[in-house]
Amino acid sequence: MLEARGLGKSFGQTRALTGVCLEIAEGEIVAITGPSGAGKSTLLHCLAGVLRPESGEVVLDGRRIDTLAEAELTRLRRESFGVVFQFGELVPELTAVENVALPMLFNRHGRQEAMTAAAQWLARLEVSDCADQRTGELSGGQRQRVAVARALVTGPRVVFADEPTGALDTLGGEQVMSALLGAARASRTAVVLVTHDNRVAAYADREIVLRDGAVLAGANR
Amino acid sequence: MSTGHVLLGFLAERPKHGYELKKEHDHRLAGAKPLAYGQVYATLQRLERDGLAEVAETQQEGGPERTLYAITDSGQAELEQWLNTVEPSAPYVASPLFARVAVAGRAADGYLLRQREAHLARMRELTAEKASGAPAQVLAADYALQHLDADLRWIETALARMKEDSNA
């Protein structure tokens, strides 16, 4: 469903990615691992349409997305992708339920509908208690589960997660991972995880090992 | 770890017979190798000989003879002492994984990657087990996961060091 063909990207003199090829199937959970500086985050951002690769192609459902116009690409990200960052990156001034409703509102759903859907997602991830708290006041684990809800609320095809448990302890990370993967498997959403934690990588169906900007193992199923 | 101490621990709750002890062992030490019947009875006889356990009752109701074992006072003391003994922090590194790399040196590169794959595959199984497991199983899986993770992290460091050395 999602495919990278010979991706290359560099920042100034440093080559971050060189000829990366990989394939991710529908509903598949994939972990991208490798030492720091291997190009994990750059690869994730290229796949998610946040960065544009200098060479190669990113293909979603047979359609090339890296050459789309900015407005088109933005819409695609909004409708087909969800993103979870290491520190949640929620809007601290909004309440948890408002944060989750935000992507739906930007997809021009009504306020009532968006709020209801957001509340349901918070309940599924067992963070209903903090629905009306500002996210600046939440603990790391709660915040991350709210971020998972925000990524999933629009029913995306792929969720990209960049070190989703990086700021959490073992148990907190475990809760976030099982919440994310439970929900993703139930809705057959593919998940692309970037992590340097092997215990997080063990949640995935497949591991793609990156070394010096190239795929070392696991490019295909 | 001594099986004797574990069985003493189970007997501390109430007198039990051999079959029950085996079931309990396999359930509570979920990740450990299952105990054979022969080993259970051999251990119980040793405990009885040393005065740490005693036969409380012998039942025979239609079926085969069943002996109920109970813990003695000195057994209680022994158990107490064992529970509070600090495990010595491994003075020597003893792992075939480490030995292989030490012998092969830089040539271990390919082996380490295959080992990593095997470890991660096992970690995936354990993670999946955890999702549906009973509390005792989760504890055992956690223990195994963290040890495998420690191996993996060592492998990564070793690979990085080898790369550094070959660059130097």
Add this chain to the structure above:
Amino acid sequence: MIAVLRMLNRGRSRAERVRARLVVAGAAVATFLVCTAVSLADYRDEGGSLTGLGLALLAVPVAGLVHQANRLASATRERRLAVLRLAGATPADVRVLGALEGGLLALGGSLVGSALYVVTHLAGPLPQVPVVMALVTLGGVLSGARAGRHVVASPLGVVRRTRVRGPRVRDLLLLVAGVGFFVLGAVVKGSFPVVGKYGSAVAMAAGLVLLLFGVTLAATWLIRVYARRAGRRARSPETLLAARLVEADPRAWARALSVVSLTVFFGAGAGAQQASVGYSQAHALVDVALLVALVTSAAALVVHQAEELIDLRRSFAALAASGVPERALGGVLVRQAVIAALPVCVVAAVSGVAVVISTGSDVYQVQWLGWAVARAVAMAGVGVLTAALVALAACPLLRGALRFETRT
């Protein structure tokens, strides 16, 4: 202590150098304006006094700009001060450092300003120059000492925003006292008993400063109430985001808008007065002064907007990454400005008209109201428009702020 200051200055970032230059320039302009204003204040000459008043009005937004500039780059500065605290500096040390820095910058600026005044007014009155210089430097010292107050409280530097307290009677008293002083100075003119012929100028200046603080405090409360309402009723995500962002930090908006609201207040008041006595040349001068004040206050808004963008960068970048178009985020900025400026400008315009009418209610005639209301509406509109335009102008900056930072 001086050695530490010099060490710190060597490692200054570009943003901090910009801030230092802004403070110096602002202090210079303020010194020049106030010196000139005082030289013009003369109870025998109505027109001259009004011109002086206009110039004094100009000094207020400039002072506001300097204070605002002192807050620019406050994030890097606070981090630096926090490191000092962790390295063992006492709260007093940090305060002294800030005061020294602010005071030195203001002193340098006021020297430039006074030199400029003396050169252009060789024949004019000179005794006020050292007084004004001292006042401007003192202002710099106070502003600098306050700049690091988060760090003074805790070495870790409090970044979490505190809850805004409700309005207090004190805020209202400040407002009333400010208006009182100002009117007193304007009405009694030269017969003011203190400091001879400068009495009215001093009273009016004190009134202005009090007003500025009072307006900020009252506006904080007003903005928060309005933003909360707007957030509850918001239908679009842009409005929801804008309202919540304003609600979370109404104080910063009130500070940035204080000069705008004062301009609207005086503009509406002047309009109500013109309706009764007719438009004179002095009125035209006041209008020009108000216009310039508005432009200067727009600069304060720009500084605020830049600060706001730094704050919002992370969460906005995350939103952009998950597919929120840049245009929508620009819309959030503009809506924020409107949500904050609308209540403040409307209240300022209404109270400006009300003050004039109530002080002259015995002679005020109904037919004058049309002109007064039109002026008030126009002033409020100009105020809101200024805020919205500044936000609109900041939209291109958003692109830079949103550029996704990648760690590889």
